[in-house]
Amino acid sequence: MPHPTLHGSCLCKSIEYQLDGLDMPIVHCHCQTCRKAHAAAFASTAGVMREHFRWTKGQDRLSSFESSPGKLRYFCSVCGSHLMAERLAQPHVIVRVATLDADPGMTPQAHIWTSHDVPWLEYEAVEQCPEWQTWIHQTTQSPVGAGLLAKRACQSTVMQPDTPLSRASPLPQGER
Numbered sequence: 001m002p003h004p005t006l007h008g009s010c011l012c013k014s015i016e017y018q019l020d021g022l023d024m025p026i027v028h029c030h031c032q033t034c035r036k037a038h039a040a041a042f043a044s045t046a047g048v049m050r051e052h053f054r055w056t057k058g059q060d061r062l063s064s065f066e067s068s069p070g071k072l073r074y075f076c077s078v079c080g081s082h083l084m085a086e087r088l089a090q091p092h093v094i095v096r097v098a099t100l101d102a103d104p105g106m107t108p109q110a111h112i113w114t115s116h117d118v119p120w121l122e123y124e125a126v127e128q129c130p131e132w133q134t135w136i137h138q139t140t141q142s143p144v145g146a147g148l149l150a151k152r153a154c155q156s157t158v159m160q161p162d163t164p165l166s167r168a169s170p171l172p173q174g175e176r
């Protein structure tokens with residue numbers, strides 16, 4: 001059965017790509033180079049066979065960086081989004097799944113390179129942190145799942161909804 005076409009793009013939309021479905025499982029890569037490249041504790045990636053991947057817009061704005069010998073990471077030279085990585089000898093490329101514009105219909109299967117984890121990436125602590133659907137609200141509004149989570153200790157003082165954000169007034173705009 002043919003896969004539905006998936007579309008992806010960088011943050012500024014200068015560059016777009018298409019793929020005919022993900023050919024390999026989504027994995028969260030914690031390696032040091034992914035962490036630095038994505039400015040994130042880990043990067044969600046999936047392999048796609050070369051014949052199933054194509055750039056559709058703005059390829060002239062792509063830059064690449066050889067993060068380890070033979071491994072090229074491609075990113076937008078305007079906004080910096082990392083979109084794909086490859087080793088030229090391999091038959092597949094590695095798509096940065098979070099740049100897809102729609103749900104690929106798959107869920108992650110593994111975490112890899114956790115030996116490179118940053119010390120502050122504690123999953124238990126993450127689960128205990130209150131969740132906010134947007135940014136932390138200054139009002140009395142409770143976080144999602146308030147009864148369960150709000151009063152639990154959280155490692156990050158910034159994320160405590162009960163803590164006055166006195167150091168940052170007015171409230172800074174959260175990332176989105």
Ligand SMILES: [Zn+2]
Nearest residue numbers: 010012076079
């Ligand atoms: Zn861009």
Ligand SMILES: [Zn+2]
Nearest residue numbers: 029030031034
């Ligand atoms: Zn990695």
